[in-house]
Amino acid sequence: MVTIKDISDYLGIASSTVSKGLNNATDISDETRDKVIAAAIELGYSPKRRKHFTGLNGQFERKVCVFIENMDYENREQFGYDLIQGFKQSAEIRNWKVDIVPSNLNAQSKNEYDKFMITNGYSGAFMIGFSIHNDYSMQISKTRMPTVLFDNYVLNNPKVGYVGTDHYEGLKLAIHHLHSLGHTKIAFLNGARNTMVSSQQTQAFSTIMNELNLYVDPHLLESGYYVPDCAKYHVPKFIDRGATAIICASDLIASGAISEVQKRGLKVPEDISIIGFDDLPICQSITPQLTSIRQDRLSLGKSAMMLLDCLINNIPISKAILRADLIIRDSTAVVKNRD
């Protein structure tokens, strides 16, 4: 554990000056502050023991932050809402204060990640919605700041952990459900290409289909984007190819798939069964109500804070994986052979 004294010894300056540098005090030069922060990053200092005396309640404060990108976390209908709620609930029990830091590519390039964390006194961070090629994400691979990623993983850095749902288990529940209803021609409409999660899902889909001796037709396996619109590019082909069921990588994609099936004069679930992913509130408001692979978003958020607490305390958990569940509603039914 690197201390203020270590930085002080390393630079040959007083501990009080180091402390001022880390706390953005105004009575030292910019040059000295920059030197202190550069040394703090180099030595792997993290603000674990740095506590601010807060005048209001007379207690010491310790802070973590949540970086979010392109996410509406104040809307109950959206994926991020419960995730953040769970994180905050778990943080409160552990006496951590949480700041939400909306971020985007432009903002990221201005600040080095470690520098941002140290100068703002954050002991750790939870990152949601970042692609691994982003500037921040690249820095994460070598950071020494405790960091939890949602649905993303970096190798060999004991300061970074990954929290997510067991997609293999989720897809297994979905495919077995369809198989028990007699479906054999099952299509999978994945989300973005080339993310860790989408690669895992494509592989899991094929593995599980093989285990059940079901043919994985490459024409029934496509990637789009996590928006309803992507359904229109792929669902017509799936129908022409004889698919009787479509599993979608998100509930939004599934809602688009239902529209697309209906546009073709077919019915869900009588002609085609549809399964979504996430179990967002929307599942209960669309017609027919959507069968969906549930991600327990509140528990994911709680687990992220628990994992971050472990990383801050040097317990190097790299992955915390949560159970998936299948919520069966009205969009799946016994297969009807269409030809």
Next chain:
Amino acid sequence: MVTIKDISDYLGIASSTVSKGLNNATDISDETRDKVIAAAIELGYSPKRRKHFTGLNGQFERKVCVFIENMDYENREQFGYDLIQGFKQSAEIRNWKVDIVPSNLNAQSKNEYDKFMITNGYSGAFMIGFSIHNDYSMQISKTRMPTVLFDNYVLNNPKVGYVGTDHYEGLKLAIHHLHSLGHTKIAFLNGARNTMVSSQQTQAFSTIMNELNLYVDPHLLESGYYVPDCAKYHVPKFIDRGATAIICASDLIASGAISEVQKRGLKVPEDISIIGFDDLPICQSITPQLTSIRQDRLSLGKSAMMLLDCLINNIPISKAILRADLIIRDSTAVVKNRD
């Protein structure tokens, strides 16, 4: 969350009688007690809220237990010692009392797992050293008692979690280390056949070798047992086959492998490099000191308690995976071609 009142309603008897049945009180009949416990198991009751007033310090007590099989956990040199220490340290912070329950197949068949847990007032358990075919392990697949398994996994039961080291990451570090020293003919002496961990390791070994374009010679890939003696059945063949490095699934197997190489008049690491697994204290006392893939046993124990706490609080984490590390000592060196 099933309460005493739920059991009382279900059976149509007084809550006080249910409470007596769950607490082994002597002033009710054996028949009533059996009925209460059977109903508790059927409804999925777990003693989360059951607290005993302990006379000594006037505090309420909540209890978890650790089942161990065939393990010497009081010997600092052994794998189980730090695992249990870590678990206990983390339990203490969370105000859980820990009982250690040495178990064996014979003892297991006498008690149903859920019944044992309820009648002893345990809110959850950590299981170490059990094979998945044991009687207890079979019951685990459908238990409703929060249970953490070490290096074992069951599908689809949100009350059961798995804690272990990332064996893939560990083997990757080891193979890349040997590759950087010029080794291409690398043997892998695995532990027991057909356990979850050994299957994962064999698969990981092949995947990583393939990634480096190294040939996976089936004659250099064997399974034995987790004892030094198993080396003598396989190491001579590895040597005849031209292996220049051997990775072993435990430090004990590796110590046997070193003896076997030396018996053949060859030197470690000059002629053959050896890598162990676990990083037990023995690595530093054998000659040459053993390069080993480290399992952070203290952190594994702490993580097990953290995971158990999550399961007790209905946060369905199924896997908590810890980082592996490679501790390089004197048993690995630059390859020397022997022919």
